[in-house]
Amino acid sequence: MSGIFTIALDAMGGDHGAHVVVPAAVQALEAYPDIHLILVGDKARIGEELAACGKAPSDRLRLHHAGQVVGMDEPPSQALRNKKDSSMRVAINLVKHQQADACVSAGNTGALMATARYVLKTLPGIDRPAIITAIPSIKGHTHMLDLGANVDCTATHLYQFAVMGSELASAVDNIASPRVGLLNIGEEEIKGNDQVKEAARMLEASHLNYIGFVEGNDIYCGDVDVVVCDGFVGNVALKTSEGVARMVSHYMRNEFAGSLYSKLAALVAMPVLKSFRKRIDPRAYNGASLLGLQGVVIKSHGGADAVAFENAIRIARLEAQKRVPQRIDKRLEELLKEANQQ
Amino acid sequence: MSGIFTIALDAMGGDHGAHVVVPAAVQALEAYPDIHLILVGDKARIGEELAACGKAPSDRLRLHHAGQVVGMDEPPSQALRNKKDSSMRVAINLVKHQQADACVSAGNTGALMATARYVLKTLPGIDRPAIITAIPSIKGHTHMLDLGANVDCTATHLYQFAVMGSELASAVDNIASPRVGLLNIGEEEIKGNDQVKEAARMLEASHLNYIGFVEGNDIYCGDVDVVVCDGFVGNVALKTSEGVARMVSHYMRNEFAGSLYSKLAALVAMPVLKSFRKRIDPRAYNGASLLGLQGVVIKSHGGADAVAFENAIRIARLEAQKRVPQRIDKRLEELLKEANQQ
Numbered sequence: 069m070s071g072i073f074t075i076a077l078d079a080m081g082g083d084h085g086a087h088v089v090v091p092a093a094v095q096a097l098e099a100y101p102d103i104h105l106i107l108v109g110d111k112a113r114i115g116e117e118l119a120a121c122g123k124a125p126s127d128r129l130r131l132h133h134a135g136q137v138v139g140m141d142e143p144p145s146q147a148l149r150n151k152k153d154s155s156m157r158v159a160i161n162l163v164k165h166q167q168a169d170a171c172v173s174a175g176n177t178g179a180l181m182a183t184a185r186y187v188l189k190t191l192p193g194i195d196r197p198a199i200i201t202a203i204p205s206i207k208g209h210t211h212m213l214d215l216g217a218n219v220d221c222t223a224t225h226l227y228q229f230a231v232m233g234s235e236l237a238s239a240v241d242n243i244a245s246p247r248v249g250l251l252n253i254g255e256e257e258i259k260g261n262d263q264v265k266e267a268a269r270m271l272e273a274s275h276l277n278y279i280g281f282v283e284g285n286d287i288y289c290g291d292v293d294v295v296v297c298d299g300f301v302g303n304v305a306l307k308t309s310e311g312v313a314r315m316v317s318h319y320m321r322n323e324f325a326g327s328l329y330s331k332l333a334a335l336v337a338m339p340v341l342k343s344f345r346k347r348i349d350p351r352a353y354n355g356a357s358l359l360g361l362q363g364v365v366i367k368s369h370g371g372a373d374a375v376a377f378e379n380a381i382r383i384a385r386l387e388a389q390k391r392v393p394q395r396i397d398k399r400l401e402e403l404l405k406e407a408n409q410q
Numbered sequence: 411m412s413g414i415f416t417i418a419l420d421a422m423g424g425d426h427g428a429h430v431v432v433p434a435a436v437q438a439l440e441a442y443p444d445i446h447l448i449l450v451g452d453k454a455r456i457g458e459e460l461a462a463c464g465k466a467p468s469d470r471l472r473l474h475h476a477g478q479v480v481g482m483d484e485p486p487s488q489a490l491r492n493k494k495d496s497s498m499r500v501a502i503n504l505v506k507h508q509q510a511d512a513c514v515s516a517g518n519t520g521a522l523m524a525t526a527r528y529v530l531k532t533l534p535g536i537d538r539p540a541i542i543t544a545i546p547s548i549k550g551h552t553h554m555l556d557l558g559a560n561v562d563c564t565a566t567h568l569y570q571f572a573v574m575g576s577e578l579a580s581a582v583d584n585i586a587s588p589r590v591g592l593l594n595i596g597e598e599e600i601k602g603n604d605q606v607k608e609a610a611r612m613l614e615a616s617h618l619n620y621i622g623f624v625e626g627n628d629i630y631c632g633d634v635d636v637v638v639c640d641g642f643v644g645n646v647a648l649k650t651s652e653g654v655a656r657m658v659s660h661y662m663r664n665e666f667a668g669s670l671y672s673k674l675a676a677l678v679a680m681p682v683l684k685s686f687r688k689r690i691d692p693r694a695y696n697g698a699s700l701l702g703l704q705g706v707v708i709k710s711h712g713g714a715d716a717v718a719f720e721n722a723i724r725i726a727r728l729e730a731q732k733r734v735p736q737r738i739d740k741r742l743e744e745l746l747k748e749a750n751q752q
Contacts, residue, residue: 204657205657206656206657206660206661216595216596219595219602219603220603220604251646253558253561253641253642253645253646253649254558260561260642261561261562261642262562283645283646283649284645284646284647284648284649284650284651284652284653285649285650285652285653285656286653287650287653288650288653288654288656288657289653289656297646299595300595300602300603300643301642301643301646303595303625303626304593304595304625304626304639304643304646304647305626305646305647305650306626307595307625307626307627308626308627308629308630308647308650308651308654309626309650309651309653309654310626310627311626311627311628311629311630311631311651312630312650312651312654312655312658313654313658314548314627314630314631315546315547315548315630315690316654316655316658316690318548319548319686319689319690320686323682323683323685323686323689324679324682326682326685329681329682330681330682332678333678333679333681333682334679334682336674336675336678336679337666337675337676337678337679337682339671339672339675340665340666340668340671340672340675340676340679341665343665343668344661344662344665347661347665348657348658348661
């Protein structure tokens with residue numbers, strides 16, 4: 069591949085489909101000279117959006133037809149059975165057949181996970197893939213998994229998440245030994261449920277840089293690189309954070325819109341407020357990885373705009389470049405060898 | 411009691427003990443003419459703090475000696491066994507012996523729950539008490555439970571939480587039929603774990619105004635009055651929210667402290683920012699209720715200052731006035747009768 073990364077994009081997925089994915093692709097090609105993109109979906113539809121951007125297909129921007137689309141509310145099993153020619157599935161197929169190094173979809177999470185798992189398979193030693201994303205923190209960002217793929221997790225699942233999350237953080241952030249924390253409701257040993265307590269024992273005995281239990285507020289403090297939890301808890305934490313951020317913005321807008329003085333103050337404070345908003349812009353964090361598969365699959369938020377989708381492409385490129393699945397695979401092999409020697 | 415509410419305060423609990431509780435008590439007596447307070451703990455220590463406030467004991471502000479203090483990290487079982495004369499326990503005893511209508515403690519949550527449960531007992535029909543608090547939302551506030559008393563919950567527990575939360579919201583907010591939502595990771599029927607799905611079936615068949623599944627972000631949107639979840643998930647959601655709020659404040663302070671222009675902008679925007687901060691001041695939400703007990707027990711944050719502790723006293727007064735435990739008891743009796751008739 070000589071330093072060129074090819075990324076397949078599900079051009080029909082998400083709330084806005086090609087209308088968002090095509091402009092995002094055009095922007096990404098400009099931003100990253102070392103990527104090639106394949107737009108997968110209805111050729112006519114994609115062609116229209118390309119024309120609207122004043123662009124045409126090229127060596128770096130190819131079109132690949134797919135005749136079906138997975139609905140945003142379509143049950144995963146149905147998508148798996150009936151949508152073999154969907155833009156989502158065909159994009160994943162391109163990864164499987166090594167015609168792409170990664171794929172990105174804004175389509176429905178359940179269908180994407182089920183299809184990716186079916187087509188690409190999990191890595192040997194991984195029972196269940198997990199969803200991981202970077203979350204802004206006071207000092208940078210924190211990787212958190214699982215975010216909703218697995219509602220009930222055993223201690224072994226949590227342990228596997230920790231191994232995968234640690235490898236990903238190490239690869240994409242260039243950290244030798246990422247700090248791994250287990251999300252719990254108290255720092256004392258006595259608290260928490262049975263799975264978490266057992267997972268803590270496994271992590272203490274592992275090669276990982278396990279720093280112990282962390283609480284919800286620690287996700288944002290910047291003193292932990294990888295936060296591990298089950299998918300129910302992780303999803304609630306992520307959505308709750310979105311809710312708080314939205315409420316804070318709402319209050320702030322209201323306050324600055326109040327009196328004439330407030331409105332004038334808003335004008336004066338505008339550059340500062342803009343810079344602040346940029347710092348917490350969720351679009352800069354769009355793009356979650358389906359981790360534990362034999363290939364890079366990135367999930368973009370369904371409602372993502374072109375800026376946000378471009379960020380998901382950036383993450384796909386980074387994970388392909390850093391060979392994240394191969395690194396996890398290698399680490400799992402080492403762990404298996406160690407276990408067999410004991 | 412003829413409209414007078416007596417509240418026992420654990421004057422030694424929390425990170426700051428009497429130094430915070432006594433001034434909070436003095437303020438609360440001024441704010442609420444219909445309350446009497448009993449300061450429970452080391453009489454000499456309390457006396458000093460009273461003198462520092464320029465106050466002396468009175469009809470409305472009595473002292474009640476207790477010779478022990480429960481440590482903030484003391485295991486609940488140990489507190490229960492060895493601290494029979496702790497300020498926490500004696501304050502709860504006053505509620506049991508109807509010398510107080512409610513009590514407030516900033517002491518450790520586990521010990522408070524264990525002691526309150528042992529001394530006061532749970533209401534008939536309640537397996538486990540839960541911790542509930544009001545959380546600010548875009549439109550007012552949302553009551554959420556459980557926040558950490560119960561890490562593993564069955565569907566029946568979640569159902570009981572819903573009944574209790576609905577009665578509390580109805581009582582303190584004067585809502586005839588509070589909207590109750592079950593915290594889940596997706597609005598679709600297929601998602602969620604078994605307990606949540608089964609609890610949903612029970613709530614659909616109940617008399618409650620059950621509005622279905624809600625997600626983390628819905629806690630803050632103001633379209634639900636009571637959010638029900640297990641204590642692990644609730645505690646993570648609450649702590650995560652604190653983390654986000656703290657990060658947002660940190661970013662904002664940083665932005666306004668950046669350049670000379672930013673600093674000037676901060677001066678101009680100060681009244682607006684102050685008003686904004688007041689809107690999201692966590693002290694205005696300090697005070698969680700231990701629900702499901704035969705008495706009103708309010709937990710203040712361990713690190714609460716006098717403003718925050720006074721708010722916990724306000725909540726104790728409100729729940730005593732609205733007779734929250736009696737209301738829950740009555741509702742449970744009705745439910746039991748209905749069940750027996752079927």
